[in-house]
Every structure is written in structure tokens, then in C-alpha cells.
Amino acid sequence: MTGDTSPRADDGSTAVENVDTVAVAASTTGSDGGSVTAARNRRWSWAGRALSTLFGRPIVTGIVAIVTAFLTVPVLVAFVSSFAESGSGVLPTGFVTLDHWRQVLGFGEYGVRQNAIPGLTYSLLIATGGMILNVLVGVPIAYALARYDFYARNWINTFAILPLVPGLILGIAFIQTYPEHGRSSLGLLAGYCLLKSPYMVLTVQSSFQSMDLVRLEESARSLGASWPRAVLTVIVPQARRGIVAGAIITWTLAAAEFNFTHKVASGSPDPFAMFLYRNIATNASYLQSAAAVSVYFLIVVAAIVVLQLLGKRGFSTAHQ
Amino acid sequence: MSVRKSATASVRRIATLASTTARPTTERERERRRIAVLCLPFFALAIVAGFVPLAMLVRISFAEDTIWMVGWSFGAWETLATTPAYRRVAWNTLWFVGLATAVSVALGVAVAHALEKYDLPAERVVVAAVSFPIALPGIVVAYLITVLLGNQGVVTNAIATVTGASALDLASATAITGLFLGYVYSLLPRATMVLRGTYAAVNTQAEEAARALGASRWETFYHVTLPEIRPGIAAAAILTFRSGLAIFGTVLILQSHQVVTLQIHNEISVGSYAPDVAAAIGLVYVVFIVAFTFVGLRFVDDDAVEV
Helix, strand or coil: CCCHHHHHHHHHHHHHCHHHHHHHHHHHHHHHHHHHHHHHHHHHHHHHCHHHHHHHHHHHHHHHHHHHHHHHHHHHHHHHHCCCCCCCCCCCCCCCCCCCHHHHCCCCCCCCCCCCCHHHHHHHHHHHHHHHHHHHHHHHHHHHHCCCCCHHHHHHHHHCCCCCCHHHHEEEEEECCCCCCCCCCHHHHHHHHHHHHHHHHHHHHHHHHHHHHHEEEEHHHHHHHHHCHHHHHHHHHHHHHHHHHHHHHHHHHHHCCCCCHHCCCCCCCCCCCHHHHHHHHCCHHHHHHHHHHHHHHHHHHHHHHHHHCCCCCCCCCCCC | CCHHHHHHHHHHHHHHHHHHHHCCHHHHHHHHHHHHHHHHHHHHHHHHHHHHHHHHHHHHHCCECCCCCCEEHHHHHHHHHHHHHHHHHHHHHHHHHHHHHHHHHHHHHHHHHHHHHHHCCHHHHHHHHHHHHHHCCHHHHHHHHHHHCCCCCCCHHHHHHHHHCHHHHCCCCCCCHHHHHHHHHHHHHHHHHCCCCCCCCCCCHHHHHHHHHHHHHHHHHHHHHHHHHHHHHHHHHHHHHHHHHHHCHHHHHCCCCHHHHHHHHCCCCCCCCCCHHHHHHHHHHHHHHHHHHHHHHHHHHHHHHHC
16 A cells, blocks of 8 residues: 555656645545455455446447547538538438539629638738737747746736637727727737737747757857847747747637627628628528538648648647 | 835836836846846737727726717616626526536546547547637537538438438527537537646556556546546636637527627627627626636646646
8 A cells, every 4th residue: 555655646746736636646545545455355256347447448438439429520511511412311412513612702603692712812811910920929928938937927827828808808899999990900910819829829838848948048148149149040940840830720710710800890801700600690501601611621621731740739739 | 104105115116127127237137128028019919909908898888978988877887787687697608608618528538538548449530520629610610510400400310310300390509409519519629638738647657556456447537547637627627618608609600598798799789789788798707707717727737727
């Protein structure tokens, strides 16, 4: 029993857990050790193994299978049926037609006649602007939080990595505060940047945390580089993977940001989120919505592929 | 006397701090300037795009004339405090998001556990399936729920074919269960992401020791694994709950439950235009989210936090 608890206490103190949890963990097993052996003897005598040992793993695996199906099936069905002629019935029928894609993108003979390409381009440009602004805003504060220890650091950290104001509220407040510029591209850009900055700060911060920042900075400084030069030409390039990953995540999320856009967007050209909304909520057919949503799926898949090429596990801000 | 003296002293100290930060002479002061310079862009953006609009929201909630935003009145706050409908909206939001959070975190524990401990046949597929929905906005999630449970939904039609009932009667996408699944669809991936990080730091030796000493799988999980992942569960619950409170697109499309975001949207819609009430609800909502997050994060480890 004592041989069991002592290595745990050692490992627990090096792990992320706080001291309380380790104490709780140690005390539960401490009080539990005797009863476990007694229970084991009893169980061996009549059943051989506990129910959870027999069925625990199949049940959990079943739950994981159901969750995976729940998350993937609608995406796959939507994508596949965007190429189908009919969506009634259990499975879509009549492949392959590009009619819905044409309609959604504005080249169809009926349905939404508006050409969607200018809106898409506009939206992607705004997202790119927000992304660039995010690099300029997010990388410095991520470096300050990772490198230095200063007054109210923890509070600033929480503030920078959590989206504290929901997009809906920010949108309403924005157009009232800046009646002239709130509905402009600049307003959208600033809003996207603020709403998505936590993803940038977290991704870049986890990249910085894996580096020995003090040593890097001091080596560069002792070799004669000024502080700005040491940061810009030595440290920032080292974190480029994190910065690029953060840029892709913020870009993708900004491209389809709805809650803020819905309140702020002025109509022409239509941002991508409003294009999705128009194709989902207002008198668009089921299959047409499928095609509209699939346009965004393609964007997300492209982003995830690039992120994986950069060594990230999809939309995760953690450093690998 | 002493109050004035200490006030003058602190003003002088702040002035000295500002001047040495602007024109540093020692290395310590230079470091302070560097920190200030690095944090400056973020705070400039936060003030222009965040704090000033929020201050404006306070002003709107006290405005007498809601078109020109002039005059002062407590009307909006009185309406908010005296109308029972608003209390019902608050209760609706809290139990609904709370339940969705509980379900998402519980399922997230199962998924993170399986991904970390088991040798799953299609692990990459599960990881991709769990991370993909994080990028989806609420309106797309609402559409995906109609793909499953709508009038033309896959599940609806499959059940209709098997049982012979009408698909229109079975469709539940715009019922409250459909909305609930939509919330879980958005929240489960976030909860799982946080919990995967926690599971990566779990001490497996203790679990192996417990198993070797004869504990069953459930006993090992309950007495050894669960205490170790408890901070992660708390962090996941906090982040999931606050993400759930911010969901708007899903509920705007499915419209089956009056939660706070939908109420705010209705207050500024044509027909019932009351921006002062919307601003007041919005302020209560933001203050609640901020307070909840900061109070909640006091009790968990900072490293477990991920968006």
C-alpha cells in the first residue's frame, strides 16, 4: 500500500495537478486499499471479474462511436446531398448534378440569382484583414505574457485568452457607438479581430512556452542585437509555425462569424456569414442549403489540411 | 490630512512610473517599457472595439429617448426588474445551457478517455470528427440538425420508413430536443478539447498500480483517474457553459426555446424595438459571463484553460 502511494505523490507534484487534488487522490486510495483487496477476494470467489471490467470498454467505445456518428453523419449527408437531384427519402437520390452549387454561387436559372462570388471575395478579404491585424495585436501580447512576469499578469492573461464579450452584444453596441463607421468594412474587421484574438494569443503563446525565451533573448542581446531586433529577427521567426497556425484558425473562424456580422453587416456586398444565413433560413430549398454549407466545409477542410501540414491536430490551440 | 497625503503620494508614484516607463534609465524600467509596448496594441483594440462600445451600452440602457440616445431614465431597468417574462428567460437559459454543458462534459470525458487509453481502430477519424465542429458557426449547426431530424432529415425518414409514421410528425429539429442536440453539437467538441489536454497529463502508473492491486476498471476510474482529471472537468464545464451562453445562430434558426440571446435579438427587431431594454439585458448577460468566468477560474488551474 505504501509502495503504491509514494510514487504517485512524486508524479503528482510534477504533473499539472494542484496539491489538493493529489492529496485527495492519495487519501482515497489510502482509505480504499484494504477494501479493494477484500472486494477482490469476494469477487474472485463468485463472479471472476467485475461488471465494469467486462463491459466498461465496450460501453465507452459504443459512446465514442455514437458521438463520432452524431458529429460526422450530418456533415457527410449535407455534402453528398448537395450533388443530388432529390433529397426526399431516407437517402438522397439522382447523382451527380451541380445545379445546387450553381444556384448558390449565383449562376443558376432560378433561386437566388445574386452572384455570390463578390460577397465571398469581400468576406475572405475582411477575414484576411482581421487576421493580419490579429497577428499585429496577438503576437506581442502573447510574447509579453509568455516571457515576462509583471503586475496583474494573470488577469491580463485571462482577459486575453477568453472571448469575454459575446459577438451579438458587441455587434449591437458597435453600431450604436460608431453609427458612421460601425457598418463599414473597418467595423467588421475590428470586430472580427477582437472576437477571434483569443485563438491567436493562445496558439502563439503555447508556441512561445515551448521555447527557452530568456536564453534566446539574452544570447541575441549579448551578441549585440538591440531588443527590437532580437525579438523580431530571432524569437518571432522561431514561433512562425504557431503564428501561421493561429492565423489560419482566426481566418477560418472570422470568415463565417455570424452573431456579430448579423447585427453589423450592411448588405452589399454580402459577407459570407450572411450568404450562409440567406441560404439556410430564408426560403432556400434543402439541397440548396446543403450546397451553401458545403462551400464552407471545403474552406474548413482546406484550413485543417494546412494546419495538419504544420503539425497541428486540427483546430487545436495546443502546441504539439 | 493623512488621506490627502497618501493620495498625493500615490499620484506622484504613478506619475514617476509613467515617466520612467516612457524614458527608462535602468534595465528594470526598460523591461517595464517593453511589456507596456507589447501589451499596447491589444489594449488599444480592446478599448476601441470592446470597452467603448460596452460603455455606450450602459448609456443606451439609461437613455430616455432611444432614437437619439438623449435624456436619462431608469425605465429599461425597471422593465427588466418588474416583468416576470425576463426572469423566465433567465431561468430558461440557465437550465438549458447547464444541462447541455453537463451532457457535453460527460460525453467529452468518455471520448477523451477512449482516445487516451484505448487502441481505437479509427482514432484519426474520431479526432477529426471532434475537432471539425469547432469551426462551424451556429447557423450551420442548426442546418446540420435539420439534416438529421428535420422534415427531410436522415433519421426522421429512416424512422418513418421503418415504423410507417409520417415524417412530418416525427421531425424534431424545431422541437426543444433538436435545439438541445444543436447545443451539444457545438459544445461537445470544446469540452473534449480541454479534457484531452487534461488526460495527456494523467499519471498512468497510479492507474496501473490500482489495477494490479485488484481494483476493477470502474473503481480505478472513480478513485484514481477522476480525482486527477477533476480540474480539467471544472475548466471544461466553465468554458463550455460560457460558450453555451453565447450561442445565437442555432437558436435564431431553430427558434424553439426563448434563451437570452434570442430575447436580445427580439428586443431590437422591427415591431418591438426597445434598444434600451436590449442593452440592459445585454449588460446583465455580459457581467454574468465575466463574473462567472473569473470566479470559476479561481478554482481551477490556469494551464487547463483552452478556448
